[in-house]
Amino acid sequence: MELLVDLFGFLSVILRGLALGLAAITLGGVVFRHAVLARAPGFGGVDEAVLRRLWKVGQMSAAGLLTAVALGKALDLSVLTGTVGVPLASALTAPFALAGIATCTGALLMLLSADPHCRRGWLEGLAAMIILAGIVATTHATGRIEARGWLLFISALHQAGGALWIGGLPCFLIVLGASLAPTLRADLSARYSRLCVLAVLAILLSALAKYDAYLGVFAATYGTAYGLMTSTKVLMFLALLAFGAGNFWAVRRMAGPLDAAATLRTRRFVEVEMAVGIGVFFVAGSLTSLPPAIDLPDDRVAWGTIVERVFIPRAPQLTSPDHSELWYETAQAQLDQEAAAAREDAARAFVPGAGILYERSAADMAWSEYNHNWSGVFVLAIGLLALLARLPGFGFARHWPVIFVILGVFIAIRADPESWPLGDVGFFEAFREPGVVQHRLMTLLVMVFGLFEWRVRTGNLGDTRAAYVFPVSNIAGGVMMLTHSHVLENIQEALLIEISHIPIGLLALVAGSARWLELRAESPVRERAAWVWPLAFIGVGLVLMFYRES
Amino acid sequence: MKSHSMIRLILFCLVSLCCLFPPQRAAAHAVVVSARPAARSVLPAGEVAVDLEFNSRIDATRSRLAVIDGESRSTTLVIAQGAPANRIQSRTPALAPGKYLLEWYVLSTDGHITRGRLKFDVATTE
Numbered sequence: 001m002e003l004l005v006d007l008f009g010f011l012s013v014i015l016r017g018l019a020l021g022l023a024a025i026t027l028g029g030v031v032f033r034h035a036v037l038a039r040a041p042g043f044g045g046v047d048e049a050v051l052r053r054l055w056k057v058g059q060m061s062a063a064g065l066l067t068a069v070a071l072g073k074a075l076d077l078s079v080l081t082g083t084v085g086v087p088l089a090s091a092l093t094a095p096f097a098l099a100g101i102a103t104c105t106g107a108l109l110m111l112l113s114a115d116p117h118c119r120r121g122w123l124e125g126l127a128a129m130i131i132l133a134g135i136v137a138t139t140h141a142t143g144r145i146e147a148r149g150w151l152l153f154i155s156a157l158h159q160a161g162g163a164l165w166i167g168g169l170p171c172f173l174i175v176l177g178a179s180l181a182p183t184l185r186a187d188l189s190a191r192y193s194r195l196c197v198l199a200v201l202a203i204l205l206s207a208l209a210k211y212d213a214y215l216g217v218f219a220a221t222y223g224t225a226y227g228l229m230t231s232t233k234v235l236m237f238l239a240l241l242a243f244g245a246g247n248f249w250a251v252r253r254m255a256g257p258l259d260a261a262a263t264l265r266t267r268r269f270v271e272v273e274m275a276v277g278i279g280v281f282f283v284a285g286s287l288t289s290l291p292p293a294i295d296l297p298d299d300r301v302a303w304g305t306i307v308e309r310v311f312i313p314r315a316p317q318l319t320s321p322d323h324s325e326l327w328y329e330t331a332q333a334q335l336d337q338e339a340a341a342a343r344e345d346a347a348r349a350f351v352p353g354a355g356i357l358y359e360r361s362a363a364d365m366a367w368s369e370y371n372h373n374w375s376g377v378f379v380l381a382i383g384l385l386a387l388l389a390r391l392p393g394f395g396f397a398r399h400w401p402v403i404f405v406i407l408g409v410f411i412a413i414r415a416d417p418e419s420w421p422l423g424d425v426g427f428f429e430a431f432r433e434p435g436v437v438q439h440r441l442m443t444l445l446v447m448v449f450g451l452f453e454w455r456v457r458t459g460n461l462g463d464t465r466a467a468y469v470f471p472v473s474n475i476a477g478g479v480m481m482l483t484h485s486h487v488l489e490n491i492q493e494a495l496l497i498e499i500s501h502i503p504i505g506l507l508a509l510v511a512g513s514a515r516w517l518e519l520r521a522e523s524p525v526r527e528r529a530a531w532v533w534p535l536a537f538i539g540v541g542l543v544l545m546f547y548r549e550s
Numbered sequence: 551m552k553s554h555s556m557i558r559l560i561l562f563c564l565v566s567l568c569c570l571f572p573p574q575r576a577a578a579h580a581v582v583v584s585a586r587p588a589a590r591s592v593l594p595a596g597e598v599a600v601d602l603e604f605n606s607r608i609d610a611t612r613s614r615l616a617v618i619d620g621e622s623r624s625t626t627l628v629i630a631q632g633a634p635a636n637r638i639q640s641r642t643p644a645l646a647p648g649k650y651l652l653e654w655y656v657l658s659t660d661g662h663i664t665r666g667r668l669k670f671d672v673a674t675t676e
Contacts (some may be wrong), residue, residue: 080612083665084612084613086612090611094657095659096660100661143659144607145607289662290579291579291605291606295583409640463562480571
């Protein structure tokens with residue numbers, strides 16, 4: 001039962017992030033089609049194929065939203081009936097379930113009413129309002145004790161702003177890629193750009209009100225899990241703003257002599273903006289599972305503690321403690337001794353899959369620091385070699401992906417000292433421990449990714465599309481790393497560890513986005529981006545090299 | 551490389567990455583602001599009034615409260631109706647001296663379930 005509640009935490013964050021993103025694309029699509037396209041007489045001459053593609057984006061996102069919300073609520077209901085013992089009939093009338101039913105109804109109405117020519121605008125508008133209400137009804141605002149109405153309004157404004165801007169990007173991308181007259185494309189882009197300015201204002205104003213209601217003081221922005229996630233979201237918002245500002249100026253150059261270059265550049269920026277935007281929705285999904293920082297005035301991590309732990313580097317731990325010093329080894333030795341004295345079979349100190357949080361001794365922390373710090377050395381080497389490979393005369397450096405394979409082997413050997421090959425727990429038995437499965441998947445992924453990219457670098461892959469595995473993996477990994485960052489209340493140590501994970505997630509996003517631009521953008525963006533991702537790898541390497549747990 | 555095999559590889563990367571981050575302990579969404587009995591308190595034998603105040607609105611009719619004795623026997627408590635929106639109130643049956651755990655699974659109105667435990671002792675009356 002407890003495991004179900006624990007599992008539920010992570011899955012609900014993923015489904016919540018998906019639902020937020022898909023709701024934004026659904027709502028953003030409606031606004032784009034009605035407020036940008038349909039306002040031009042006869043759709044400004046946009047051809048049928050483009051209209052159908054725009055409509056299809058809305059249909060697919062509505063279908064995805066329906067699925068994600070239905071799955072999420074089914075999960076919530078199963079946990080509620082399974083753990084709390086609430087009868088299903090009663091659970092179905094709980095406020096969150098009703099909100100889910102409303103969202104699904106809105107999505108269904110959208111699927112049934114929308115058409116490529118925007119003929120049933122009022123029905124689409126109604127569906128959009130129902131979806132927005134359903135999403136807002138499961139935000140923090142619903143649970144607040146005071147000023148609930150105001151906070152629900154603020155939350156709706158925030159969601160609507162996000163939908164208008166980020167949710168409208170897929171449609172904008174279609175318009176940019178369509179074969180339209182330059183003046184028409186410029187006109188549509190300018191309309192959308194003006195809407196985005198309004199959306200940014202809505203996001204900014206509502207964010208200020210949310211800061212006041214959920215954080216309260218600046219110290220909460222770094223001293224609590226909620227505050228850290230909010231700060232991450234702000235950083236990502238700033239990155240989106242930078243891309244948005246680039247697009248804002250590029251749009252104003254369209255239909256002029258630089259039309260083709262401005263359009264292409266905007267398309268590439270919009271692609272990256274969409275990736276970062278998806279990340280923001282997942283971070284937002286993660287935030288909903290955390291208690292607002294203002295409710296946790298005690299046990300915040302002080303700035304001085306963060307500076308001491310994160311910003312004052314200590315020499316990396318490059319020598320490993322002996323395996324026999326680890327907690328489970330000493331505990332097992334003691335159990336063996338006691339069993340021998342009692343002439344009984346010894347119990348096992350570590351039982352894979354038992355779901356027990358084991359103690360961590362100083363040696364365990366040093367072991368973990370050694371793993372992280374050496375991983376940092378590997379990643380730093382990858383970043384430096386990738387930089388070198390760009391210079392003439394350093395052809396050998398293009399083999400840098402091989403280091404990923406070495407890193408994979410290193411993780412496989414060291415990550416789980418109680419299991420094969422270092423510990424007593426067998427290779428297959430260890431699969432019962434979720435942490436071991438995590439590390440083995442990481443090993444596999446790192447090695448496959450390394451081998452793949454190595455073949456790309458050495459030109460052994462005929463298909464250039466294979467190169468996209470790199471940016472997609474980095475962006476997805478970065479998003480997952482950021483989504484993962486939720487901790488139990490305010491356990492200070494856990495929070496300090498999380499602080500080092502957030503920069504890694506952000507840098508992975510930067511690396512993936514830069515590599516994407518290197519592959520797809522034109523000069524000079526391409527050349528600049530090519531320098532950025534190795535630097536991001538160097539950054540990840542340095543964070544890992546100086547990672548500490550004590 | 552064929553496009554479908556590339557898509558498969560990208561999907562593999564995405565699914566693997568999802569699996570890389572297994573569930574953490576469920577985030578405590580509804581936080582206890584004040585509790586009666588207080589954690590680690592020592593109370594006289596008899597019935598114990600329970601009053602848990604949370605930071606958010608609680609759906610009391612869909613929450614569960616139980617008291618667990620030293621021998622792991624669990625007794626589900628009846629949650630009182632009419633308490634403030636962010637409180638769970640109840641009363642235990644008469645408790646004999648010993649160690650006890652108060653355990654709750656609460657549903658916030660925004661749909662999050664949070665579980666929590668609190669230890670207290672019932673002392674022998676002199």
